[in-house]
Amino acid sequence: MSTAATGYYVPHDARWPIVGSIGLFIFFFGFASWLNDGAFGKEMFFIGMAITIFMMFGWFGLVAKESEAGTYSPQVDASFRLCMMWFIFSEVMFFAAFFGALFYARTFSGPWLGGLGGGGAEMTNAVLHTGHDYVWPSNGPGDVGGKFVPMGWFGLPLINTLLLLSSGVTCTLAHHAIRAGHRKPFILWLLATVTLGFIFMGLQIEEYIHAYSALNLKLTSGIYGSTFFLLTGFHGFHVTMGAVILLVVAIRAMRNHFSAENHFAFEAAAWYWHFVDVVWLGLFIFVYLF
Amino acid sequence: MSSNDVTHHAADDHNHDHGDDHGHHGPAPGLMRWVTTTNHKDIGTLYLWFSLVMFFIGGAMALVIRAELFQPGIQIVDPMFFNSMTTMHAIVMIFGVVMPAFVGLANWMIPMMIGAPDMALPRLNNWSFWIMPFAFTIMLSTLFMDSGGPAGGWTLYPPLVLQMGDSFAFVIFAIHFLGISSVMGSINIVATIFNMRAPGMTFMKMPMFVWTWLITAYLLIATIPVFAGAVTMLLTDRYFGTSFFSAAGGGDPVMFQHIFWFFGHPEVYILILPAFGIVSSIIPTFARKELFGYDSMVYATASIAFLSFIVWAHHMFTTGMPLAGELFFMFSTMLISVPTGVKVFNWVATMWRGAMTFETPMLFAIGFVIMFTVGGLSGLMLAITPADIQYHDTYFVVAHFHYVLVPGAIYSLMAATYYWLPKWTGNMYDEKLGKMHFWISTIFVNVLFFPMHFVGLAGMPRRIPDYSLQFADWNMIATIGAFGFGFSQLMFVYIIVKCVRGGEKATAEVWEGARGLEWTVASPAPYHTFETAPTIEPSTVTR
Amino acid sequence: MTSNVSRWALLSLMLLLVPFGASAEWGALNMPQGVTEISNEVYTLHMRIFYICCAIGAAVFGVMIYSMFAHRKSKGVKPATFHESTTVEIVWTVVPLVILIAMAIPAARVLIKMEDFSDSEMSIKVTAYQWRWQYEYMDSGVSFYSQLEPSHNEARQMGSDVDLEATFSPSRKRGDSEGGVYLKEVDNELVIPVGKKIRFLHTAADVIHSWWVPDLAVKKDAIPGFINENWALIEEPGVYHGKCAELCGRGHGFMPIVVRAVPQEEFDIWVAEKQLAMASVSEQADRQWAHQELVSVGEKVYQANCMSCHQAEGQGIPGMFPAIGGSDVATGSIDKHIDTVMNGIDGSMMSQFSEVLSDADLAAVITFQRNAFGNNTGDTLQPSHIKSLRNGVDIRAPESVALLPDTNTTTGVN
């Protein structure tokens, strides 16, 4: 087996991938059955999820152990970096699809239904949607989901923006700390970041409850509700993931896993966190502000 | 020749390593070897076998389509099942055959071509493969569910696709699942190419196959997640009451088409760029002459990839886009012909004044160049918006894309198989059978797809199980071609199996004019190659 | 030897070209030239780009094939060593660009002309349904549905033993007993006057369809909830066939279009007749119908509208379309049955027929279903009952279908 000393580390006997495949298989199969109220759908969903999470802990645990053992050369490290970078890029493109939907609805389909723009827009409005005026936020000519109040930017969203921005700062401070080899402040800043992340999530839940109960703003509130909840929802999911990853990193930090030179797990988590941050800024601007 | 230095170098390394600690190097015994393997060659092999099996599944579906279309009238399948055959055929061929086969080749060849010991992330590599069988189990299982397989076309347009029964959710999740595999596979390839090149292997010394895959990997990383997003919106529209694709709620069914084709058009180049790379390896070998215009090949590939992101709406010329949009997408689409032309001309120039021989890989490569160009030129005709309004959704389109996909992408895969099979197995395949395979396939593939141009122009829409009598003759001919082409692929399997089991021993170089690092290692390629990086001098021939 | 293999194969590849060349009807293999100015321009454009592509192909393949014969090792040539030339590469980048520009200019010109919707003299709204077309003449109020001619519909069912060749050969005119061109005839043709610029407004009630008449060079998607414009100006009277060109489900292959272009005077007469017929349809609803009359009319309505899904013997298709024979709905409460047929079932392919069928047809088909396929309920449903329901029941105008929240979201958790 090649080791850091003689070359690039190529592991053998990978057992976690097949566990992951089986886990995700059960998860997806279960989820699909569940959506159709099929037998054992829900059970499979949770079992699959559990196996997948188990796999992640096992796999990352193994990598952490190998890393601790000094198996990885700087070249392996670079592979991990590239991997994380482009993984984040793929996530960016996933969000791009939903931002694309938002822009499309706002600049094309919405006005078109309201009779603005060339081609058949005028007739679309005159014949099919008589009397419908397009104004964003819109739940369409069918007033799908009934009257609702759009989510303002002031209040919770603004607080959340500030929270997330400051968590970006604490995250960077943590990075500086570890690079300087200061373990204590590193852990503290990390925990601060995680805390901010969880507060963000709490407030986000609060916001959803408010939307559903007070604003009649639901997932089913036409295109506004659809884009609002899917964008913020997927973002929220990513925040949760990011916070959990950071928490794991913090725990590893407490176990003294990182050094001033070797702390890629943290950096990957930090990149991810910044990505989540930037997506939020996009959301704040295009979903809440304008 | 300087490449010979590398030969000895690598071979020595190899023997040396084996002597040292044999136990770690051989593959683990039994079935678990394949399940737990992290070896790029094993994983490449898995991918290639997988896609070969899928080829017959997807092909069998195509044969159902062709059998129903043999005569007018509905003889053997219900129209609904016909539609799900069309849909599943496309999904299987694209996601289960061409893409995994290219990834398999990337696995086998890229590390050897750039002098790397393995892929950058071997465990992840294993996972990328081992998702495929599971994902396709979900996908194919929908055919056996009460509500049947997906029947709205591989383009999954709403609202039609939302009418699907319960199996809808399974299809969507299978797509997500496959997407995870593709993205991880691509990331791995990017990391490998950036990080694992042997010292001295500069970007401009990489074989074209490596270049085309690098660019393809970017196309994948950028578009697969968009596709995942699009189908997620379908899922929520279907099950959670969102209104992305419903006018009533302020959405738009056409919005799906935009998002889909933003993925879908780059996707078709994902299906062809690695093929360009393969052909760019094979033609110089058998022309015994260096690839003409290497630099411009690289730039052309990059331009095609860039342009592929801004042409998507040429699939949507009849959806009622504004005039300005139609003009823009027409012009940008036409522009793709320029870099593609550069590639074609470079291949021709490589052949020009070479000393050519025509072994099976060369035959398939030349078949590729000619028939891909036929398909490309009909693509150019489709790009002309006013004409496309007539062509759209007819068999003319079907003819176009099968020309670029079957005698295009599939031919490149066959060429690659014949070209590298001796390297993989250590045995020469049966040349005579190979040539026969080529000629029979080439005759039938044209009998199969050429008439589709005619019926398309004459007005036969695609995705129909039955048609007017005026189209009967050509459809009958096409069906005969389909069965001929389909069954002649059994020859391909026979040749491969025969070669795996034995045959004349191959030398390390295999082909007289072969160039590149993969030919410097023994045939069959040892389980581990380049564990110590070869030294690449500026004078070393690597492409 | 292997070279024999190649030679033999090349020969047969060439032989293949013979049937292509010998084919008598080249016209049937190419795009129709059509009957409008636009269609002619599109045809010319098509031929022009086709010839350019042929020329490019001939040049590229010519060089390749020459090279394959001249530059082979067996002839003892030594490979040259050149592998780049900036000049050549610039040439073959620029020349194609020039060719493309030469193609793009006429293409843009035709396209701009096609997209000029101004000055239309008459508007027809075309609403696509699974699987029929509704034509509404916005100026005269004439409105009707158009779908595959029933005899064709019967012939195309799986297991039908109709001899297609004998019954529907292309030479048979419509009106010869059954006849017409297989899968190309409809029950009600779209009639339009010649010499007038007619604007079509395309929309759909359920899924996306596409209205395509090759002779007019028009193809436009019908998108639920949106209207797309389109136009045609026909000079020559005649009958022009078309098809739905966007996959729209099980019956996609069976959604033909027939446009009959007639002189203005003839058109006016046709409109008057149609208006009369529409008036009499509403009268029909007021009279008492005999049970047997309802059943026999109902059978026809069933064959035309329901059979494609529920099948000829009312047996349905398991897992897809429920059987009518023995169905709880068709044998149970008649109100439920009426509601099902008139308003459809949300989120399924069972669409609402209240606007598609007249009162009499609705009553007839329901009566038929309740007394056929072994459903011996003995019920009789009078058209007048449907008429009275129309005022009370929430009946959606077809236009507003797309407005409603639940049309596109279908079943599941809402």
Ligand code: HEA
């Ligand atoms: C491998 C896959 C592949 C490739 C490479 C291409 C290549 C091209 N395709 Fe194709 N296409 C598909 C796969 C592919 N396509 C598929 C699957 C569909 C249907 C999807 C569906 O609806 O299901 C489709 C549909 C499709 C359409 C939509 C048709 C419709 O539905 O109405 C259009 C329209 O513009 C188009 C255009 C092109 C063009 C311009 C190219 C160009 O890249 C071609 C460039 C090549 C050449 C032009 C030939 C070589 C060049 C020369 C010899 C130089 C000289 C040339 C000039 C001077 C011009 N394609």
Ligand code: HEA
């Ligand atoms: C890479 C992609 C790819 C490939 C390789 C092919 C290969 C083939 N395709 Fe496919 N096709 C598509 C991609 C592809 N296709 C796409 C994207 C569509 C559009 C779908 C849509 O509209 O949504 C399509 C649609 C399509 C249609 C139009 C359907 C319609 O519009 O209704 C037809 C019709 O003839 C067809 C035929 C064929 C045939 C005969 C082959 C042949 O090359 C197949 C060769 C056959 C075999 C290899 C079979 C061998 C099998 C046996 C010998 C039997 C033994 C069986 C077992 C051992 C299991 N294809």
Ligand code: CUA
């Ligand atoms: Cu209507 Cu296809």
Ligand SMILES: [Cu+2]
């Ligand atoms: Cu495209």
